Amino acid sequence: MKVIQTKNIFKIYNEGKGNEVHAVNNVSLEIEKGEFTAIVGPSGSGKTTLLNIIGGLDTPTSGNVLIENTETASLKENEMINFRLHNIGFVFQSYNLIPVLNAKENVGFIMLLQNIPEKERTERVTSLLKAVGLENQMEKRPNQMSGGQQQRVAVARALASKPKFVLADEPTANLDSKSTTDLLDIMENLNNEEGITFVFSTHDQRVIDRAHRIITLEDGKIIKDEKIK
């Protein structure tokens, strides 16, 4: 089942000004449910822009994005916000947890926005933090946790809304080797055991080595798309 489809996506900056930049240049791809995909490429190759377009944080200059059967480009701003809330999980490079909330509250926050009842919320928060190995850190605020722990909370938060897929933009860029391995283990387990679809943008070889599919971008174009396993 196709979770993500992009058709002839272009993202052009400074269009018609003589110094046009094709950040994404005619990208068409399909990502199936349960994939563990890395979008790789050098800096400026368009990884993050493509990820932002898939996640509805940015709009393409032309082309279509289909999330399952929804064409996101046609959604209005508030509809898109709501769509993201219920369908897409985000993990950011610099964790971006809410500093004034503890781990438990950070994970539960998304479910609060979804108006999920407290009982269900509490159960899911506990199970997610357990899944990322932080059952003993639930009351800690971000500044009381290591970078690796914060990123694991971010993964738990991304999964809290039961999204169709998780987009992770350079999730290991700020992590040390041990934390990177731990995080990748967790995400790979969630992928294997619960069939959660992950799409990373990365140029971290440790992530690339674990990916099941690697899409390589250069100057905004897909130059290679290979399935590893």
Next chain:
Amino acid sequence: MILFKIAWRNIWRNKLRSIVVMVSVVLGIWSGLFIMAMTLGLNEQRMSGAVDTYLSHLQIHHPRFEDDYNKKYTILNRKTLEQQLDTIKQIKAYTERLVINGMAATSKGNYGVQILGIFPEQEKKITKISEKLVSGTYLYKLKRNPIVIGEKLADKLGLKVNSKVVLNFQDAENNTIAVSFRVEGIFKSNSSVFDMGTVFVKYQDLAQLTGLEGKIHEIAILCNKIDSADSVKDKVYTDNKVETWGQIAPEMGYAQQTMSSFIYIFMGIILIALAFGIVNTMLMAILERKHELGMLMSVGMTKSKIFGMIVLETVFLVLIATPVGVLLSYWSIHYFGVYGIDLASVAKGLESLGIGSRIYTNLPKDMYFIITLMTLFVAVLSAIFPARRALKLNPAEAVKAN
């Protein structure tokens, strides 16, 4: 509920900045209320000073008397009028006067004065000159031609209690007469102009000297409440001219209106300064949290919730600061309302305006409520601009911001 929690905790993320905002709100409220209390107190003192020393709440004159203060224009149908005044319950007391313009002279110089021929015991019920004596007594000790004068005039003419002063004025037949009076008392009111230009003598003495026995120029009326002046005026049916204090001294009313306008202009300036302070601080807070706001937008927090969260932060700051500001204001206004603010250094200027050198603050209770509401309103209003700025953030760019 989570919005309340986040907004509340956010304000304590940068304690110093939040405290600065709260202190500015406290100072804004306090300075606004205190200046208002000072201005109202000052105005009230000026008004009550004028009412207590001479003006009273209403005055009745011959219809043409005030044109040129001609002594021939005495009150018409005095007895009928007195009977009428006696029946009006809103009148606390009234007194009758002869009013003659003349000149006070001593060997040191002379000065134009208004000579009021009064009934001392009755006058005491209307004006407070008898309570403002700095020396001497109030027209009961000396049998022959006693006079009570202002301290300023006494200084100018070199007079003391028991000194002699010559009053020059015209009698009913327009003959100029010069009569020697002996100073029985010296008063000091809030107004140096009044002290310089008004002297009090006994009605009988002046009436006899001017040949106006049985006649009066002026009836001064004190009502139970100053607000009753208009109502009492409507109840007096006479051919004489009845005027309220506001009509007799319209400049007092204008001054009150002007001061009220100044209060609001001043308050406006304070609130604008406060608004800029809040806008500046909240903008800084938002710019610092760009990536966090970008994340919130990315993960599905609606713009209205983000907007609400930022406005809530300001509301919390103001809600903490407002009671402190109001309490501080209440305490200081109450304190200086009892003990007054000593403005001896500018006493001359104040006295020329009819205000004493000590100002007693005074503020009606409803003003606390109004100013508090105004502050809250301005604070919330000034939170809107930063909140709108936050909404304009592009989540994809904001989330990457440092």
